[in-house]
Amino acid sequence: MNALHLMAELIFMPLIAFIVGMMMVLMMRKIAARLQRRIGPPFFQPLYDIVKLYGKDTQISHGLIHDIGIIMAVGGYIGAEILLPVPGMEGIAAKGGVITLSYFLMIPSLGMALGVGQCANPNGSIGISRALTAMLAYDIPFILVVFGAAWHYQSTSLIGMIEYQQMHQWGIVEMPLLAIAGLFALQGMLGKQPFEIYIAPAEIATGPMVEMSGKYMGGLFVMQTFQLYTAGVLYASLFLGGGTSFLTLLPKAFLVVALPMSIAFMFPRYKTEDVIRILWKWPVMLALISLAFIL
Amino acid sequence: MNKVPIDEILNKVNGIKITHKRKTRIRVDVDADSLPTLLELIKGRASYIHLSAITCVDWIADNQFELVYHVWSYEEKCLISAHTRIDRGSESNPAKYVSVYDLFKPADFFERDIFEMYGVTFIGSPRMEKFILTEWNGVPPMLKDFDAEAYVQETFKWTDYNPDWLQELTDQGGGIAVKPEDIRTAGNTHNMSTHRERDKAKAAAVKANEKMQGWKQ
């Protein structure tokens, strides 16, 4: 694939991810508002937030590692977006499989952890220790789901999976239980309400984000958009057959993100050990049962 | 052990006068040096175990402080308030009194509070130091001879608050017709002893408002 196509992919994939991600954030806040019988934010609110944060005149930083942490967080997700195949642009995505992608998703959390560590604020450290424990909790079912999918489609590259699903039925039809387990894991991955212990505003002052001001906070908001986008598109391409064109992919991705969001805003927060206990019990059991069928 | 009636116990203390007695309230006046014995007696003999508060009243006229100890009994559901008078003292030798911390642990906070607000030092109380007003190092503020308003006038640069929007309002005749002081003195009803005075003041206030309304048209 020639250099021009490569350059296009390198630039547009993250950009699309950012825009779609912002729309997903908007959808999330709209759902939250609607559930609380509120009107919710105007259409461009996520954009306003991010521009305002980047437009702040003064920011504080606790050292070089604090900056590098945010760069790693945003950069890691940009890398992950490039590895995530999108209709029409999957040149580079062929290079790394789904295992590489799941590792790419761990780099931003490690980067953010380093940055927050340097902020020398115990609220941040407690937040990070809870975030990593939550990651431990939701990654087991997520990996099981990935294993089941990779085993079922007989290949680890996402493009192969999408082609397989285009020909046969969708993943969700062939592996219903695995899809449900995937949703459960997705709920944990997005870090929203029931499993949101590490950004607990009341107890640890929004955990990791306690010392983030201005463009640092902006970086985390951008990361959140990427997070929603990746989760949506990954789940769609694993189970819902990933769209041949954007028109088919985006509604699936939005639906996938909308489902956990609407569940999220009706739940209080779980304690850290309950997060582990729940995420290691139900989704793992579901996944194992469905694996028993597939293997 | 049979229940000893409370009066009998109270009368044991010399220099005591039961001024007011109801089923749930007993007010006792006792002189300064026999108060601890009273407290010990009612705590030991008559199940008055809960010291709910120590309050202090500044009788500046007779140069005395009045300390009131409110002790509650769970069994008899009755509160004894022991009133006593101590000398107010002056700048040179501040007021002093004995602490009841050994009888009732909560006394520590009440005494510390009174020390901060009135300047009465309780001998034997564990922590005689600042309690809430950590930033304040002036005269104990609850003393009657401390004039808060004067202090405020002196420390805070009091500037009249007449912002521009008020200026226009008053220009077009609006604004307050009656000065705050007048209202305060005129409409100030709570220290009026009789109904009649109160009605008269209310009428004056009503008249003042009509005048203001008049301007409005």
Add this chain to the structure above:
Amino acid sequence: MKKELKIIQKERTNPLAHVFDDFISFCQSKSLFMLHYCTGCGAIELPPAMTSRFDMERLGIQPMVTPRQADILLITGYVSIKTLKRVILTYEQMQSPKYVIGICSCTVNGGMYWQSYATAKKLNEYMPVDVYIAGCMPRPEAVMEGLQRLKDNIRNDKKEHKGSAWKDYFNRYDYYLGNQQALFGDDWQTPTDIIAEAKLYDLETEETYGKHTKLLEKHQTPLLPQEMRIK
């Protein structure tokens, strides 16, 4: 050694700057993060403003927990001397452009505690205040009105300069510091180094320095961040 100080408002030269600045100030007006520091009784009015009946989020305003992330500092109710120290610390920890809204008349001129020895009477003596919402606990409509007023100020800050009161804290730091020292005594200091910040973002004017800042330098050892050094 008085350093030659620059003029207050720095002119932006390239033409694109205006378009860019307008867009940023538009976004700033549309998205505000609010930190309500419940010093007094006014705080009870804010939950109704945020929830379904009045829904502050329509205006793009979100409650935030820490001063670092917040744009608006809502001081709700009387400010005792003790609390004022923490309020000033929180204010200095906030990142500009930052706005202060004084709710309840106690922040305006002392309110019903005007003759108390323990409360600060006028909030704007200690920090620049953008909008006052008077009322002995203003109703949510009034709070929404005040917030809307603030958004308008920010929106057309270029014309009426009503939205950049925060610069005043840097420009006339000596005046504010004087008032603070008058209240808390001469050895009053906060961890944030305002003078260094003013230098860094070149917001300093003649009035930034004065008698009180000299007093500050006498006994405050500025907290210099540890630099990362190889050897």
Add this chain to the structure above:
Amino acid sequence: MTFLDHLFIVVFISLIAISALRNLRIVDKLAPVLYGLILIMLVRMSSVAYGGDVYLSSVSLDLLDFKMHWQFTALSWYFAIITVVAALASAVFMSGDWGRQYREQGGNYGMLQLALIVNVFSMILLLGSGDLLSLFIGWEFVSWASFLMMVLSPTKLAKKSAVKYIVYAMTGAMALMVAIVMIYSVNNSLEFKQIGEVFTQMSTSSQLALVLLFFVAFAIKMGLLPFHLWQAIAYAETPGPGAAFLGAISSRMGMFTIVLVIVQFIGLGGLKQLGISFVNMQTLLAWVAALTTIIPTYIALQQHDAKRLLAWHGVGQGGYMLLGIIMFDSIGSAGGLMHVLNHASYQAALFMTVVAVMYRTGTSDLNKLGGLVTQMPLTFLVMLIGIIGLAGLPPMNGFVSKWLVYRSLLVNGQPLLFVAAVLGTLGTILSVYKLIHNTFLGQLRLEHQNVREVPWSMLVPMLGLSIIVFITGFMPGLILPWIASVQESVGLPVIAHHLGGIEYAKGGLDMIWVSGILFYGFGVGALIFYFLGGKSKRVHQYDNYAGGHFLTSDVRYHYSNNFYPGLMHLIGGWYRGSFKWLENSIVSVVSFFSIFFENIYRAKQPVMLLLIGVVLALFALYRNLGVGA
């Protein structure tokens, strides 16, 4: 005199030289030069690592009708190059300022240098062994050499753990001796080929016995699950860079012998047909490996001493290597073998950083450190690269070998093993973050205000190792040919590789592309960060949000103790030293018997026993004589 003899002679001469001059000052210069020389000789022998023929040594002793000879195959060359590089790094680290401080604190510096060269000598001897007897002798030498290294540190606990190690090692050696005897007794020859032939002729029960004995011997050295209790404390207590060397390569000798004996000669067929009841040998070993990745990692999570934490990780990562090898397919075994080199590189680097922190602050207790990143930035950089490698995240080499192991588990359809491996990786990520957070991030303590960066003599080896970690991660193709030739020499399917990574039908890995994308992402992130946002002001650590509280230096505003409370609350219960109970039970059985026998010796009337015996004998005799005569 073949080239291999030259190598042996050079190593032996350096042993003599260092032992003679160990108390003099010039040993600081001499040791690195000697290791460098050995390294150069190994590099000149590198033809064996690119598919060349085996190096045979002309020396062949025949003692008491046993013939012993030595050879260097691709497998031994691969392990030898790791050993010598690790030794060179720790020698350079040791002979600099760290050595001077160790001497001042009364440590026996000369003996430490001697122990290192003895270790290297015995490891090269073991790696070069040509038949079972020389393998056994090399094996004993290695055990005793690492015992010598462990026993040097002055603390009482170190000596106690060293003794516990030597008892474990002796049990392993005895098991190996019995296995060798079983092979010898079939047709009186100790050649390696014999293992294969003998194995086929044996009855299934003795086959099982043979494999179990071999496995026990090698598992003890490698610290696999049932026998892992000795390794962590012993390695953690070894003085300074010695721990780095031992942690990196000493327990991997077990891996060398597993590959040499079990994989090469007994092979997949042998393992598959063996087995207890329903589970065949291969799944049994795979499950031992999987449990070894999980349990030590979660013990490491609870440690609050940095060296102990790293040592427990050494045990955990051993499980990955076995998990990879036991799959017997091209990518799995390549993953297992490559993980040996990867782990050696970043484990040594991490140990050295912890020693460097101890050199400057005097403690490695995670609850007494914090905020050193501004004082020791380069050490932080090395530790960062090390933990990214240990956690197995993309740009570093740990990711490549872990990816290979996962890929083979995926291809072979082992969901539970896959989950176990992932559980191990996640546990590692959690505990390495705890390591770097408690030492380098967070609030800097008052007493560490004027801590400076460690001198260059310690920085150079650390940076060198971290460069290795990055280079082999970025371009795994550099070491994949070595692994391919090892696979070929051992009889495993060879892995298809190119400079960037692995070609594989159902989804390969190209590290140059993956790292390229990652760095592109970081570049764009940096661009966004530095150009879109405004200037940021650097603030002091006390200028921090504390709910309106004024931070002062007397109140320590730092969170490091009990770092993962939720997780510990959940899994804390399982770790009441379940394996320690196993060890204590064996000790109590032995002491029970010893008390029993001691009572016999203290019996008051031995004579009475004798007389009864005599009477019985007489009676039996009389009855018999009466009959017989």
Add this chain to the structure above:
Amino acid sequence: MNSLVLLVVLPLFAAFIIPVVAKFSPKLSLFTGPVVLCINLLLIMSAWIKVGSGSEAIFLGGFLPPVGIVFYIDHFSLLFSGLIAGMVLIVWPWDAKESRLYSLYMLLSAASFGLVLSADLFNLYVFYELLAVATYGIIAASPISKVPNSSATAASLRYLFISSAGSVMLLLGIAIIYTLTGTLNIAHLATMTTSLDGFAGLSAFALIAIGAGVKAEMFPVNSWVAEVYGTIPRQLSALLAGLVSKLAVILIIRMLLMVFQQQAAFDLLLVVGMLGVISGEMVAWRAKDMIRMLSFSSIAQLGLIFIAFSIAGSKGLWIGMALMLHHLLVKGGLFLMADRFAGHMGKLKGLAKHSPMAAAVFLVFVLSLLGVPPFPGFWIKLLLILNLAEQGGGLYHVAIATILLATVIETAYIFKFVRILYQKADADSTPINKNYSSSYTFAKLFALILLVSMLFVSPISNHLKDIANHSASPHIYINKILPTKQLGDRS
């Protein structure tokens, strides 16, 4: 050739002369013992060369074999007699106060020479008794037992009871053999083994074995070992543990090889050996005192030797001999060293700081005992296990398992002790008694021999192998002593 009788006669004669000589010149009495031993050594050397690879028989008093006393000389017996002379010379108590001790030592060496050389059963019994009496004398004469009602007297009394009971059992065994076969000459017995095959024969062998076992520290009867070695001077315990126990073993082995070739006998030895190993190791593991640990470790090693001898044929003898020599060197050396470092383990903390040389020598002995590769101990243990494996049969596998288990326990308790040696010295560790004692130099000599033998492992082992081949076959033995008689029904 018959000058070799002097080996026994001279020490006997010296034993009685010394008290007389001591009357008028104590210095002379001091030297007579060593002089006699040197003469014996010369005799042994000359006999060694003369005998070459064959063997000789001396018929005392001209009586023909079945009746008279017969001495059988071959490399095996000459080797051990040489060792006796050497060991007694090394252990000679130069500083003994009265001459009684010297004569007792002379008596002991005479009995030992007799035990090794004689070829008939009754003669063996006589020398065995003489040896027992000499040992009691020396133990009683040792300085510690001078102290009234000290533990030493109790220990030697208990030793007296056990060995006398042992002698009774030995005598009983010989009586049974005599009733069954009518002769006591071993060669003659060798020709009539069929009559000894039954249960009676086996019980005879058992009685002899247990009888002689007392001296050879066999399992059921070795409870005296710890107490006696604990109380007598270190040199004497080196002699007893190192050498005297070996002579008793030779007596049992001579009976086993020549007369009782039954499998049951081998199994008996094997079982007893295993029990000895296990009990020795286990109790040594708990020992808190160095001497007690060494004595139980010597019990274990002797158990190992019994296991080695339970391998039939010349291989068993070969390995047994190698084990015996190795044990003599190591245990002898350790006991000699113990002279300087006795006492409770706890008190020996930080010894390595005081005298690194002693610690190093101790390490050499211990490593060879454990069987660590470069040292000869390893090769012997390897051969032992290889041959045991070749025997096949369940019992031998159990034997292998016990040996390996024993080695592991041995490592545990020895290195617990080494750890104490290399620990930092603290308050209560005793300073080393600096007075220079000869036994420590001999210990270093033994260590040197051990290290040197490390280099010549194969020549020594080949030499031992052909000695074993020569003396393990009954045919040569019988032809030499009873040239006239055919082999009878020996198949």
